[in-house]
Amino acid sequence: MTLAIDVAGLSKSFGGRRVVEDFAIQLETGRICGFLGPNGAGKTTTLRMLCGLLTPDSGHGTCLGFDIGAQADEIKRRTGYMTQRFSLYEDLTIEENLTFIARVYGLDRRGERVGEALKALGLEARRRQLAGALSGGWKQRLALAGATLHEPKLLLLDEPTAGVDPRARRTFWDEIHALSRKGLTVLVSTHYMDEAERCHEIAYIAAGRLLARGTADEVVEKAHLATFRGEGAGVDRLSPELAGKPGVESVAAFGPTLHVSGPDPAALEAAIAPYRRAPFVWTKVSPSLEDVFIHLMGRVEEGSAPGAGAGR
Amino acid sequence: MSFFSPARVLAILAKEFIQLRRERLTYAMILVFPVVQLLLFGYAINDLPRHLPTAVLVQEDSTFARSILAAVKNTAFFDLVAAARTPAELDDMLRRGQVQFAVTIPGDFSRRVIRGDRPQILVEADASDPTATGGAVSALAGLPAQALERDLTGLPQGRGRSVEPFEVVVHNRYNPESITAYNIVPGLLGVILSMTLVMMTGLGVTRERERGTMEFLLSTPAQPLEVMVGKLAPYVVVGLIQTSIILVLAKGLFDVPMAGGWAGLGLGIFLFIVGSLTLGFLISTLARTQLQAMQMAFFYMMPSILLSGFIFPFRGMPLWAQAIGSAIPVTHFLRIVRGALLKGQSLADAWPSLCALAIFVCVVSALAMLRFRRTLD
Structure with missing residues (x-):
């Protein structure tokens, strides 16, 4: 087993505010790891530290076997980084953007590589179009092509599919899986649960700390969360009532059904007991990844704001 | 349906004020700028x-010579700062820009005054900036x-004479006809270059x-x-093209002399x-947005135009303003x-100004590199 990423103790502050704290992660070569967590959790900062854009305040480790501090240039040469915002040149054409990237990385057979990339994208006919004129989905695919043009060993993607339609997202993920089959290691941050489930494993970060790690099933299991699904006409109207009950941590409506979750099965059972009447039907279900993430997020808020959880 | 709702206008107006207050640089621009400008330039x-x-x-050490120099000094327009021993040395001082005026009192001056010959005193003015000397x-x-007057009292020549005892001959050197364009057009080279280049790079990198x-x-x-060299190099070419255009037009349209000094x-x-x-x-490393870069470039341009000697004579400013002016590269470039x-x-004459520019380049690029490294961190 070789590790593509092996870092520990990473910390970074901006203006006295700790954004990432004592972060450690190990990622095996060839795996796709979903990087999840609420906004402002430190995902982007972590990705930037891994690819050498930011210097960590403390911490150490390696990416692709190179030291993240001393050998940042070596890492940059072998890493593709896709920023959250489209960061290729909108006033250059598709082909010019790719050629520029090829030159910055000092690649040989430039014309050939750019041609192959255009072909793989299916953008050969539109190669002279300005990148800024592309739709959101195409922009993301172009950015991915740009980030992989130099055949990196590690791919860091920062919310690559935000605001992209489902079909374009599926195409995008098919490409990521294709890359992974070729041995590329991928760390991808996302807010979409379906995308998290498409990853080999996930890492959940909140308030700059790694909170959960493993496959989607493992993360769900380790959370020790109980969830009941309520069905029946008007069950979704119970949401405000249930939300305040002891033992209930989150209530969320999914169409005509209701998901009620809490860490203590007995307390949760007690909370919904008064509603075990027609037309409602309650079933104990395995919590969804989203239920787990909401649960994890709540735990961090309590931890960082003393007194917030005093009711329990 | 109403076509004009004061309430909606008020909502937009209130929002605009809130945003204005958030944008600290714009705020400074509105409040500080007029005050600073008035005080500074006023x-x-x-x-x-x-x-x-x-x-x-x-060339003659005499009572008359001393009296004339005292009278020159008393006009308050001239400060006698240097004494030359030879005409060549005097010429040198004027050409290097060390002095604005050169006064020559010829030998045999006193004797010729007493003889009633009306000798001449030569005042050479550096008229490359005509407004400074007028x-x-x-x-x-x-x-x-x-x-x-006092020296001649009691002498026969001093009494009841209708003609003046000597003549002052003024030579306007370097721009004998006092053509303002000769002064302004070379100055424009500095202003146009800094306006476009500072702004273009400032915006170019901020845009990125x-x-x-x-x-x-x-x-x-x-x-x-x-990144820095790659981004700046194209603009060097832009600057050179601009320079050629301005110099060609200066010669072709304004007939500005090209006396040499090409090195x-x-x-x-x-x-x-x-x-x-x-x-x-x-x-660009300081500005967060292109608007801010624009404003900063503007902050730089105002003193570059007003305190550099471009429009108003440098030597007409009080010492503190001259000190500010000396820190602005345009000032030294204009002199060159x-x-x-x-x-x-x-080349030797221009040496002090060239050195000043070189120091400016070193200091600013060091600062820029320091700032740029920490851009993301």
């Missing part, structure tokens, strides 16, 4: 400069009648950050120095272009360009 600018540095060549030259008009492409660029193996001029243009570009780069085109200054 006190600094003086169209009738006094106490201009003057060198003298006295006031002083007109102050010389009364000199012959009054300067020797604003659009997020800088983040991509820095995630590639490109080094900060490579100093070439080096000066190069240093100035590089200095303006690095300054623009420094601005005017010195070369109008006076034919040699």
